[in-house]
Amino acid sequence: MRSHIKVFNVDSGSSYQRNITSWVTGNNTQGGKAAADALATAMNYTKDCTAAKKCDVAIGVSSLTTSTDAARVAAFKAEVTAKYPNITMLNDVVSQSQPSVAQSAFAQDISAHNLAGIFAVDGTDAEGATAAVKAAGSAGASIKIVGYDGYANNIASMVAGGLGSLSAIISQQPTLEGMLIIKYAVAALQGKKVPHLQTLPNITLLPSTPASVLAKYQYVAS
């Protein structure tokens, strides 16, 4: 049954997406691929990962059923399979949105494998990954982490550098997403036609990214 209430959606989607008037979200497929490229670069793939000595990579997600997580991971895995055959991907770590759960699981992966990289699919997993690598000490010295979402802690960790810091953060454009959806909502209520789905590309933030740009993408707690 369709009601007359118009629903506007930002970020993660749901299975009732077709009933939504307009949905603005980050392009998770592009973001997942960008993460794979950023991680391969950080790991120095061309030189350090070979068919004889493959590189192990762990992937941390909050939930296996969240649409954003699933899309990002699928794209990441597809990109790695296609472009980086010398990377072995371990089974997903599921953090249940809890940094400490992610941290414990990554600690297992670090001690069980010769881990070269971690893809943390959201802020929570990035938090857990950085803490796990820091706590691992010398065992984590060569592990590169690519995170997602510009939480203040993630950006601080990337800028600080050193053990367990993020090598890159794939960021959505939360400010732009929010502004767009409000624009579309107003337009739709005035009877104008609005795009049903608009995806915005994700940005790759690096330690070398200027502070002013970083500030623009940092998520602000409301």
Next chain:
Amino acid sequence: MSTSVDVSGSEVTTDRRLRRVVTNQQFVLFVVLIALILFFASRNSLFFRVGEFSNLFTDFSGLVLIALAETYVIVAGGIDLAVGSTAAVSGVVAAGWIQPLVNHGVNQAVVLLVGTLACAFIGALAGGLSALLITAFDLVPFVATLVTYSVGAGLALVISHGAPVGYNPGAIYWSASGIGMITWLVAIVLVLAVVLGVVLHLTVYGRYNFAIGSNEFAARAAGIAVRRHLISVYVLAGVLAGLTGMFFYIRSGSGAATTGVTNSANLVAIAAVVIGGASLTGGVGRWAGTMLGAAVLTVVSDGLIFINVPPTWIQVVVGALIAVAALLQSFRRRSRRVT
């Protein structure tokens, strides 16, 4: 005059003693624990390393305090569903309070001590709420602690806005320091755990705990201040949950509203107690059982990740483990009735 009470079986035969050992829950758990460690090591020999044992001890420490809290409450005939969210709310509140100290470069020992006291305090408030609802408003523990659980989880989200609170890498580095496989942080938790075991089994306080859970009327009729004791037990559980919140803050260098909530830490803790042989109807439970139960749960969930089992299977295995423990317990009870 001899109203002779003949307690049969006072002479224990060797055969009988052997059977008692084999059906003893702690003994079985110990064997299971060793078997699990050997199994994981056989699948990946790296499991047998100091670094991995350090990981196991750390994860064990994150569970054992709330599991022991749950042991006290369950032995006293109650249940506490609030321990997970109490850890969350203590962690985020304390993280917010101590961040200015971190920013000003205050000595880490001072920062962490202040945080620990703050967490214990907030945990005590949460436990106090449960105790109030149970003793003054006569709510059953299940409902009362569910209220505390919801309040705690909600407040943690409101306070943190859903984002990590605080940023203290120094705490992470300290959490990893120690001797061999035992970090200082783990050592402190283990000492506390031993104290809790001694109090439970060797002191008057612990004895009252068992008496109340075994027969509340008998305890009251014997002059035990049942209400006061129950208040103290829920406050103690709250404090231990708060300290667990601080444990996770130190480990991750920040507080999160999801800590202990999204992974149903309360149920994992209860599972450890049940696996350890305690009875949910009260009066029965052992410190060693809970310790071994928590150890088995830790080794299983960590070990399965270690040998790269898909995450969906891990929950199934843990569920099966709890079922086996419960079956073992009912089997043991039945066999005791027969002898």
Next chain:
Amino acid sequence: MTIADERTPVLELRNITLHYGSVEALHDVSIKSYAGEVIGLVGDNGAGKSSLIKVISGVNTADSGEVIVDGVRRHWRSPHDSMAAGIETLYQDSGLAPDLSIGSNIFLGREKRRSGLLGRLGFVDQRGMEREALEQLARVGITIPATQRTVSELSGGQRQAVAIGRAIAWAKHVIILDEPTNHLGARQSAEVLKVIKSAREQGLSVLFISHSLPHVLEVTDRIIVLRLGRVVRDAPTSEFTVESLLGTITGLNESPS
């Protein structure tokens, strides 16, 4: 009535009234009991016998009326206070903790502590308790080979014996036994009656509740009959026969009081 009136009663209740919500369990109940006297408290199911003894032991608090021990008006905040005043109670609904050992039950609420610092920290002297529990039970005529087993491993009669043993071992002035011969066979019941007689010889005041009228007539000095929460008869045992007692309890023969 008797010369007993000139002595101070060990225990006296004056005008006790007790309600459970809207149910009136006791109405204006007054009784006296003296040292070295066994009182039988009888009445139909629900007459208020257990309610009355719970007022004496401090489990229940009366809505009005006074509890007087050795001539002093007392107010119990909990059963602990009545125990401290030398009153021991065997409850009809089990007063034992089934998951604790026999020894721990004997010492429940008055645990023996270890000597020195450990004792001050609250450490219990389990071995000492088990040993003394054996002695205490033996002193009142109950012998058990081992006190370390839990009460849940005992038969109903064995549990009852332990509960009686506990009450008698600790009683200083008054001992209240609410249906102590419940669950007991004929031989054990006879033993309980002997225990009651020996308690009287030691100068204790005994309150004996039972539905077994021959037992009551055999062992008591005075009988108090309760009906619907009121005392309907309080007279020396010699004035009753099984038939007249039964009539008074049921209210079928209203003999003058």
